Amino acid sequence: MTRLIEELAKLPGIGGKSAQRLAFHIINMPTENAAALAEAITNAKKSIKLCPVCCSITDRDICSICDDPKRDSGVIMVVEDPRDMAAYERTREYRGRYHVLHGTISPINGIGPDKLKIKELLGRISSDVREIIIATNPNVEGEATAMYLSRLLKPLGVKVTRIASGVPIGGDLEYVDDVTLTKALEYRTEM
Amino acid sequence: MTRLIEELAKLPGIGGKSAQRLAFHIINMPTENAAALAEAITNAKKSIKLCPVCCSITDRDICSICDDPKRDSGVIMVVEDPRDMAAYERTREYRGRYHVLHGTISPINGIGPDKLKIKELLGRISSDVREIIIATNPNVEGEATAMYLSRLLKPLGVKVTRIASGVPIGGDLEYVDDVTLTKALEYRTEM
Numbered sequence: 290m291t292r293l294i295e296e297l298a299k300l301p302g303i304g305g306k307s308a309q310r311l312a313f314h315i316i317n318m319p320t321e322n323a324a325a326l327a328e329a330i331t332n333a334k335k336s337i338k339l340c341p342v343c344c345s346i347t348d349r350d351i352c353s354i355c356d357d358p359k360r361d362s363g364v365i366m367v368v369e370d371p372r373d374m375a376a377y378e379r380t381r382e383y384r385g386r387y388h389v390l391h392g393t394i395s396p397i398n399g400i401g402p403d404k405l406k407i408k409e410l411l412g413r414i415s416s417d418v419r420e421i422i423i424a425t426n427p428n429v430e431g432e433a434t435a436m437y438l439s440r441l442l443k444p445l446g447v448k449v450t451r452i453a454s455g456v457p458i459g460g461d462l463e464y465v466d467d468v469t470l471t472k473a474l475e476y477r478t479e480m
Numbered sequence: 481m482t483r484l485i486e487e488l489a490k491l492p493g494i495g496g497k498s499a500q501r502l503a504f505h506i507i508n509m510p511t512e513n514a515a516a517l518a519e520a521i522t523n524a525k526k527s528i529k530l531c532p533v534c535c536s537i538t539d540r541d542i543c544s545i546c547d548d549p550k551r552d553s554g555v556i557m558v559v560e561d562p563r564d565m566a567a568y569e570r571t572r573e574y575r576g577r578y579h580v581l582h583g584t585i586s587p588i589n590g591i592g593p594d595k596l597k598i599k600e601l602l603g604r605i606s607s608d609v610r611e612i613i614i615a616t617n618p619n620v621e622g623e624a625t626a627m628y629l630s631r632l633l634k635p636l637g638v639k640v641t642r643i644a645s646g647v648p649i650g651g652d653l654e655y656v657d658d659v660t661l662t663k664a665l666e667y668r669t670e671m
Binding site: 368369372373375376377379380382383422423424426427428435436439443448449450451452453454455456457458459460461462463465466467468469470471472473474475476477478479480 | 559564566568571573574613614615617618619627630634639641642643645646647648649650652653656657659660661662663665666667668670671
């Protein structure tokens with residue numbers, strides 16, 4: 290029982306008390322339900338792997354986006370992790386493909402370019418690829434990674450773009466930080 | 481005393497209790513300090529007027545920005561109110577001029593284009609003006625006002641731009657709303 294509570298408490302957002310409540314709930318479950326939960330955990334870990342094309346997580350040989358012939362393979366959006374990819378999929382606006390880096394360049398944390406899926410990205414560049422959209426987060430590491438990738442990709446003759454930083458929709462200029470205001474001005478477009 | 485509390489409570493962010501506390505503080509002030517406060521209020525209201533050029537508030541004949549020969553008079557940024565202008569001044573990045581609309585087109589609130597300082601903006605368009613940057617807030621009224629101004633200004637042969645909407649600096653794609661993500665993609669720029 291103590292071990293179960295300890296293991297549950299390691300999950301994000303679950304503290305000691307929540308872990309205890311979950312543990313008691315599991316103890317009171319019918320045996321088959323508890324077995325089903327345990328099996329689901331083991332199987333998920335066993336069957337989930339990285340897509341060999343875009344490096345996103347999948348339980349298939351090739352992920353559903355890379356495998357979809359209707360997605361435009363001429364455009365690749367580079368994201369930090371699968372959650373950012375999921376965020377863009379929710380918008381239902383983007384019809385190209387993705388590439389997941391699994392992190393950003395961060396010398397402080399000892400993460401160099403070799404720890405990211407950059408080799409795999411370079412392997413995907415061909416004459417069919419018209420544009421690489423770099424969609425790393427607009428913070429220090431994300432911008433540094435974007436610059437690094439841009440320098441790497443542009444000599445290969447591919448168009449490299451960066452998603453815009455600016456005032457979020459529904460935002461008020463008065464309450465937006467100075468750097469974002471400056472970026473919104475820099476990224477302005479002709480109407 | 482009751483009248484003083486009532487008047488103070490009309491100020492934004494000051495409720496009944498705060499008004500009472502302020503009123504008691506004023507009562508206990510030396511007479512000359514109370515007189516100075518009253519005079520400052522009267523004078524501010526008397527001396528503050530709209531700049532005849534950009535329609536911002538000023539206590540001079542022409543506001544300090546319109547009067548500054550070092551500011552680029554070829555670029556005019558159109559904002560909703562003087563607070564948005566102050567926000568862009570804080571960035572110290574923008575070296576052009578401003579035009580303050582004093583609101584946005586909002587049919588629901590009965591605010592039509594004639595209630596805004598649009599006539600004054602049109603009066604400023606000359607061959608010296610290279611660009612009008614529309615910096616209304618990225619919400620429904622702000623976007624509608626931007627579209628209206630764009631249709632009005634473009635036939636005059638002036639370049640009209642819009643500040644970018646996108647992911648704010650330091651923001652995380654995962655937690656940004658769908659419309660902002662879509663705009664960040666739409667406004668992407670070549671690196």
